Amino acid sequence: MPDARISELPVATTLGDTDLAPLVQTSGATSVTRRATVAQLRSAVLVDRGAHVRDYGAKGDGVTNDAPAIQAAINDLKAKGGGTLHFGARVYRIASAITISDATIRLQGAGFTEGPGAGQGTWLLIPATGFTPFTFSGVYTRGSAVRDIAVQQIHTAALNPSWAPNDYDYVFRVEDSLGGVDFDNVFLCNINRGIYCRNSGRLDIRRLRGQVFTCGVEIDESLDVPRIHNLHFWTFLTSNSDVVHWQQAHGDAMIFRRVDGVFIDQAFVLGYRSMFRFAASAAGNTTKFYIGQAYADFVRYAVWIEANGTDGQIANLTSQSEVFDGGGPALAGSHGIFVNASNTRLQVANLRVDAVEENPIRVAGSGNRLDLFALRCVRFNSQNNGAAAIHLADSGAATPNTVHLGSPPLLEQSNSAPVVNSGSNGILAAGAPAGRAARPGLMLGSTDTGLFLPASGNLAGAAGGVEVLRATSAGSVTLGATPGSHALEVATPLGTANRLLISGGGTGAPVTLQAQGADASIGITLTPKGAGVLRVNTSGSGNSARIQGGAAGTAVAFGADSSSVDSNVTVSLVSKGSGALAATIPDGFVSGGQARGANAVDWQQSRSISAHVASGNAAVIGGGQNNTAGSTNSVVAGGNTNAVTAGAGWIPGGQQAASQSNVHRGAWSAGRFTSNGDAQSGEFVLRRQTTDATATRLTADNSAPSNQNTLNPPSTGSYLCRLMVLARQTGGGAGTAGDSAGWTAEVLVKRGTSVATTTLLGGGGSIAPTLNDAAAAGWRLGLAADTSNGGIAVTVTGEADKAINWVARVLSVETVG
Known part of the structure; x- marks a missing residue:
């Protein structure tokens, strides 16, 4: 049909890359008609407008390994100075690694249909483990992007309580780019690990959705403000409880290691161990993170901080920690915020924690500070074991943990639980209170219990609308009722160096009252008023001990009080174990003497050397001065400068007698010629x-x-x-x-x-x-x-x-x- 018109030619079917078309090419005044393939025409028309994976042999049939063709297209674009690589609305099977190195390449898909499997749009199917599907590296990779693409993996384990995902590497790795790579409108469906970024700042992730099992995003050595905006991890693939339970035990939606100034906003995850996990690496830990709006559903920890020195801010966070498909019970060991590190700093503006097993906020380690400005805790302490809304670990000798509340917390639970745990040196602080006793300014647990200001310079505490404590700027504290009706008062004079410590005791142990402070020796003075006496009475007994001071020139007294029930009351001095009884405190000096023997009794109060004591086991000195009972069972009844130095000897009195070296003997003297015992x-x-x-x-x-x-x-x-x-x-x-x-x-x-x-x-x-x-x-x-x-x-x-x-x-x- 050499003379046929174009309109008379048969209509072409679906065009293929090798199909031919006539083309008139002009060179100067000469025009020549030549043939060209459709692929040649597309390449010429779209020059400088990117490339398409089909131009390099990608099939997109879900069967052929399209990775080599995609790699060829990337290499070609790199040689041309970078550009956009287009993916049609097909399923591209990726069975080998693809690397974008030192080239600015944008992988542009055709969108996708959200769902459990490949639907309309661009899908990347990864069928096997053992390689990294996409790696971006090199400084010229900065500016690369992945857009409008869905990714799916194949996991082969049976759906039962032992289910676990296949151990796929991250789908996308961005390493050593030193700058930003963008991910926009990416769908990770049925993915073990999603995006990993290391040594590459300004990572930008927007509209990231899907269901990932082990980790959605992990960032390390990112020193220049990465951003994550509009992240949504949900059960797009499956709501099977075995799968989600595995995620709740092992999955972390986002992991941040050494990251500076990450911005995160509009994030939602469902069914994970943690939503935000702040860990560490050899490069360090995360600082100055910012979370705008976040909602963690069916997670063990909404925020999990395990790296020392982590600090950041959260504007709005809601957390719920139920067992997925479990009918309401909370996950074992769940907390809204869990700090398992030291010296962290966290500021939270609005925080709601629902359905945790014990503490909505749990802080371990030492030196941590949390500032919470509006806290609401709902359905916590599910085991009804007294778990507090805020648990602060005792830091021991290290810096205490501290939580500052900007407003009274709202606690909503069916059982009784305190705001903060007892038995810790941790500090819970709040803003200055105001109001009256019946309705304190700072309320704890109920509207009539908390702190208030009764007068300028005074701070008071109320329980049930009744004042039970008041502290003044002068340093006095009254307990039990309003001043004047109180039961106990503590007054601190100016320049105090010494103090009184009253401690409780454990099972089988006494309570204690101790003097402490800067001085090496500190006494304790108990002073009744007027002629009053100090009485000591064991609960339930009828007899009382009496301690009474005396006016100048009179004696002090210790004995049985006249108020005792019995007419005749024995007074006993009792030591512990094999301890001795002594009239002075052994101090190793002349004043108190050396240590007494086991079970010894020493009533001697005057000595010229420290060895003048009852140093023998079960030895006795009845009184006198300068006497020595230095052997087992030896006795000096009294006198002056008598010495028993052999076992079971005795001296009834007198002065300067000696038992010599004979056991079981007595000796007595009225003096001496030269040495003790010579007369x-x-x-x-x-x-x-x-x-x-x-x-x-x-x-x-x-x-x-x-x-x-x-x-x-x-x-x-x-x-x-x-x-x-x-x-x-x-x-x-x-x-x-x-x-x-x-x-x-x-x-x-x-x-x-x-x-x-x-x-x-x-x-x-x-x-x-x-x-x-x-x-x-x-x-x-x-x-x-x-x-x-x-x-x-x-x-x-x-x-x-x-x-x-x-x-x-x-x-x-x-x-x-």
């Missing part, structure tokens, strides 16, 4: 039992003879002794029980500088009884010098097959020199 009287008691006719030594402790349990003068000492010895048969096969014998004898012993020089002057040898039964006539007492221990050997001899108890009392006159 004194003494007494010893010796004992032993015999069962045969073998000569046996009597000793003070019924043990083998030594230099401590026998009659041993000190070096260069002499004893004149009078002995009374008694023997009585108590058993045995021979003789008769009860047969007895007795001896009286006198002996003088002296000792030089060594034990070997000990001699006996008179009274020695074997001595027959002075008085005796006939059957005891053969028993004998022996006295001899003991040159092994340096004293008198008192020896007794009984009879075979007779058990005989021997007891000797020895009275001595002693001198040394």
Whole structure:
């Protein structure tokens, strides 16, 4: 048909890229007719107007891997200086990585239909894990964009309580661009992780919607004000409770690490562990964030701060924390705001928290400050365990946590719960109160309970419309009622350095009243008025202790009070455990003396050295001055400068007596020549039992003879002794029980500088009884010098097959020199 008109040609069907069309090309005055493909014509017409993925072989059939064609188009645009890459209204299968590096490329779709799967518009289908679908990197990528595109992934797990998503990487990664990449009108449906941005400031996300499982947006090292506007994460794919329960346990809608000045507005999420999670990375933490309007529904935490030093502002936030499809119960451990960090700063203008298990606001760590200007808490403390609306952790020695309320909080719950928890050093502060007792200016829990200003410079507290506390600018505090009718008053004088601490006690422990302050030693004074006395009475008892001061020149008194029920009341001083009783406080100095022995009693109040105390276990000093009871069970009844230094010795009084080295002996003196004990009287008691006719030594402790349990003068000492010895048969096969014998004898012993020089002057040898039964006539007492221990050997001899108890009392006159 060489002469046919164009109108006579057959109508073309759907055009293909390889279809041909005539084209007249002019070169100067010459015109030449040539053929051109549709693809050539489209490329020429749309030059500098972007490219289309179909020009590079993308099929958009949902089956072919279109990633290589898209990458080719991106590379071509990069070579041309960047531009817009168009996607038609098709499903593009992305089965390998696509990288936009150092090129400003805008991925422009044709919109989408919101829904659980690919509908009309542009859809990117990602069928498998193991790669990052889109990566933007390099400084020339700044200005790139993704617009009007929907993304879908395939997750293969069965819908049951064990459901979990396939572990896809982020769909879009923006890394090391140092500047802004825009996302506008992007739909993430059935996506594990959405957008990740690192080391790229001015990220701008607008109209981001969809259902993501693990994380929707994560930003790190963004130092120049990223923006997120109009974000909506909802159950677009599925409302299956197993899927949403997984999200509530593991999913974070937005994660911010090192981010400076992020702006977020008009955000809504449903069914996540957290809506805003402020974490940290090696680069640092988020500062100066701003959230305009946000609504978190079915989330465990609306705001979760876990990075130290995070700070930011929230204008309007609503949070609700129910179990999804659970009929009303709150998620375990849920909070509207959860600060699990230290030294954070958060300002919230309007905050509503609904349906949390315990605390709408929970602050852990230390040094955190929250400023809340309008707080409403609805349906919290669901376990009815007294959980407070605001929980402030005790920071210990670190800086306390603080919450400042700009207005009284509105608490709406069916059970009783306090505003803030007890048992913490955390601080809850509010604006200055005003009003009257019946209706305080700052109300807590009800309109008639809180703080008010009764007068200038005064602050008062009311409970149930009745004043119970008032503090004045002069430093006094009255408790119990209005001043004048109050029960307790605390007055703080100027320049106070010391204070009184009254503490409660745990189970089985007492309450305490302690002096504390700057001084090393601080007393406590309890002063009755006039002639009044101080009475101490255990609840329910009929007898009272009485403590009474005295006027000048009179005594003070401690004892049983006359108001006691019993006519005769015993007064007991009781120490704890093996503690001692003492008249002075042991301080290691002369004033109080050294520590007393276990279970010792020391009523001595005057001493010349700190060692003049009852330092032996169970030792006793009854009084006097400068006495020492330095061994177990030793006793000094009184006197002056007496010393018992061996076990169970005793001194009844006098002065300058010494027990020397002998146990179980007494000594007393009226003075001395040179040293204590050189002019004194003494007494010893010796004992032993015999069962045969073998000569046996009597000793003070019924043990083998030594230099401590026998009659041993000190070096260069002499004893004149009078002995009374008694023997009585108590058993045995021979003789008769009860047969007895007795001896009286006198002996003088002296000792030089060594034990070997000990001699006996008179009274020695074997001595027959002075008085005796006939059957005891053969028993004998022996006295001899003991040159092994340096004293008198008192020896007794009984009879075979007779058990005989021997007891000797020895009275001595002693001198040394």
